[in-house]
Amino acid sequence: MPNYAYIALIPLLPLAAFVVLGLFGRKYFRGWSGVIGTLAVLISTGLSLWAAYRYFFVDGIVGEGHRQIVALKYVWLSFSPGLSIDMSIILDPISVMMIVVVSFVSLMVHIFSLGYMKGEVRFGTYYAFLGLFTFSMLGLVLSGNIFEIYIFWELVGCSSFLLIGYYFDRPTAVAAAKKAFIVTRFADLGFLIGILILSFHAESLDFRTLIQRLNAPSSQLAGITTASFMGISLLSWGLVLVFIGGAGKSALFPLHIWLPDAMEGPTPVSALIHAATMVVAGVYLVARLYPVYMFSGGTVLQVVLYVGAFSALLAAIIACTQTDIKRVLAYSTMSQIGYMMLALGTFHPAGEAATMGYTASLFHLFTHAFFKALLFLCAGVVIHKVHSNEMRDMGGLRKLLPLTHGCFLIACLAIAGIPPFSGFFSKEDILLSAWHANKFVYGVGLFTSGLTAFYMFRLYFSVFWRRPVRGAGDGHDGPGHHHGEAPFTMKLPLVILALGALLAGFVPFSRLVTYDGLPQETHGIGVFAIAPVALALIGIFIARYLYFKESDRPDRVAAAWGGLYKWAYHKFYIDEVYTFITKKIIFNLIGRPAAWIDRNIVDGLMNFLATVTAGISGAIKGLQSGKVQDYALYFFAGIAGLTVLFIYLYT
């Protein structure tokens, strides 16, 4: 059995970076914190790539496909011999793919931040938080025990809170961090209850045993399917609740409200967390439990399908109207995650296309990581240059930022699904899988891909074209400002990610990462690809027509759409609904009365006791009047009483 102990180093190195930088980074290391953090993640990335090579091409191969290997297992809390919370590391196609993705994107963000966050006072703290996040995410994808994944799930949420609220002197950032944490925590309630239901009936917390017991006919499966609550079997409840947890982390409707606000964090953080890693945790979770989802008859997967499709469409519509560059990218992320969930939901009970959706979803996850991280980092460069997030402050930047321009264009082409960029391959796989499963959802997906192309190129043209070209010495570049486009540390990740966005499509994904480990046949895409690509091209041309030059065409179109435009611009007022429910209903109708009861009734009872005691004391303190004669009177009264007592009661 080959030695897999080095896998444990992959998450532990960023953790060590967190500890060291957290304690000493600010005072002792200062500028060197970035190098230390980057070094730790560099080694992790190297180890991940090595592990991927060994797993996919050497050790993991069993017959034609890949098997699941339990690399490490440490029994932590044992409730009974069969039921224990272990800290275990599991290697199978999806986890190995994820550690490569996570560590690679984290590395890119670390390098980018060397330039972007230079000069920050809390530079060391920033890298410490990045290290903590990387540790949590790597731990999450390597978890082999459902409770362990929950632990790391919460850790990811906590690190995301720290990073979003990094600029804690800005009230908007603080509010955004709180919102993200609260919304995801709320979803995690569903996750926890789902864990409890599933593990109680399967009598195990280990993923392998759990899936095995809930998949094949067994006494545990019989137990969980016969028990039902409100007409739905417990198995479905458990799976739906786990999906709710995943939906919260992955920002699907209606738990998506935190994602746009989370853009208050520094841009590299958005690239890491809200593009490539944390938001895909929900997709990963459903993929991890996919055998159970499939076996439960597909009803839960229908929910997944529709939620994913709806989120994709909703986000795309909203993104068409937003003016903040990072918000557009945030909604774009939500839309793409919707695609991934949609793909997972396309399960057909029979036939060779049975689990095409699984592979398609994860393939899209893989490619999306590259081009979305690239988009965010390019946005970072643009924001760094223009000192504003709003699109109206940008325009005509293509000569000023040539490299960024090129990379941004590559990423936009990838996300629009234009061959031969990576997005094309993964999106085609998703649409193909949807076509086989549900024609309506296919239609929605097709329309959304057209919208995707439209709003991404709207963004592209608005930022880099639209206005006359800006030269290097134009306007706001003060003396001593950045020389050139960006420092090397900011340009290097862009180039690497652009290469990834170009080439990732050619990775033979269906041979490596599939549901049962066996390679799947990919049909040549061929004729099927015409419709999506055509729609994408139409979207691009419409965007060019509207945004290539400054004009009033966009405003006329917006006016023509009227109410829908207004609703989309205000994100369909979902935030307002939530605020209404929490403030007016929960706080005012439940919270305030509860507080009133606590303060005045429960506490009042205690204070009342004290007041009564004080009152009695006040009433009887007059007895001690200080007058000798009164005392003498009480004395004699007592004697008289005792005399009566003894004469009448004791004779």
Next chain:
Amino acid sequence: MNLSLLVIAPLITAAAVVFCRGLNGIRWVSLAGATVQLLLSFGLLALYWKERAAGNSGAFLFEYRHAWFPSWNIWYHVGVDGISVSMILLTALVMEAAILVSWAIKPMSREFFILLHFLSAGAYGFFLSLDLFTLFFFLEVSVIPKFLLIGVWGSGRKVAVDAFSEKVTHSTATANDGPSAGPTVTAPYSAMKLALMLMGGSALVFVGLMGLYYNTDGVHSFDLMSIAQMHLPVEAQRKFFPFLFVGFGIFTALFPFHTWVPDGHSSAPTAASMFLAGISMKLGGYGCLRVAVYLMPDAAREYSPVIILLATIAIVYGLLLR
């Protein structure tokens, strides 16, 4: 391993602090004392693991008995098992952190640190004791320092910030807060409330302990193990379980006796707040487990619906308050 070392170490540190000169001397001596306790507790953990690995499966290890009031059959009896070891480790860690956090406490730093040491001595003794009277003694020992710490070094409760309103007001509570604000919450108020409610809890615990004592067969005894093996008559259990449970429950903020907690915690200085939340409230939980449930299992089973109800209310209620 002599467990009484854990109780004596804080007392010796307190005595040493009395004789220290300047602020630095006081702080460093306290820190040294806390570190010694931390090392002792780690050592205890290691020794405990070694004993258990060697196969010693007695209920309690490292026992030590000494007759205290022989006429009442009260012994000073200490010993540890797994739960105690973890709680002692917790106390040592929190103490270390508490001393580091109160590095710059003023005024009267000497008294502050002395009180902290007494508090920890009480906590250690509570977790170590195997005789009910000793347990109660250490419980009481830990209440008085809390009262003084909060009363003297505390700060009045800052008026809660309405997290969703535009205005952010930070101010200590004044009498003009409006009718729903209740009495003005100052540090002496919180300290007095805490002390009175905890002493009320101790009184209930005392009644329960007396009930246990007088219902033991033969020579009355306070010893934990012998009472556990004795299986008290169910009637007696039913009568005295509420006393013990509610008494310890007040320490652990059982609804509806939780009202000392918001005022106590917010008015307390940081170290006392840490200690309160981390250790003192666990005294109650440990007491419920070790005394109420362990010694009266039948009554515990009967009362479990009530316990579950109260606990659920406590969980949900706290989060609804605005």
Next chain:
Amino acid sequence: MSQIPLSHILVVSTALFFIGMYGLFTRRNMITMLMSVELILNSVNINFVAFNKYLYPDKLEGVFFTLFIIAIAAAEAAVAIAIIINLYRNFHSIDVEDAGEMKF
């Protein structure tokens, strides 16, 4: 002389006792309180002598006790006067209501 019934003398002594008690409880002047205390003591004296003469004529214990009481009354009066003088020095008044400082 025709025997006066014992009860008459006891009534006198009781009346004196209660008059003395009333005076002790109500008078404000400390000297007058002292006089009431003397009344109480003297009523007890009458009681003792009466019981001695009527019930145990051949014994003298009652009279002895009366002598004791007289002596002690004298001593107690001296001590009381000393206390009153001290009180006067502190409160500049022999009104007992003015010496009521040890109250709530």
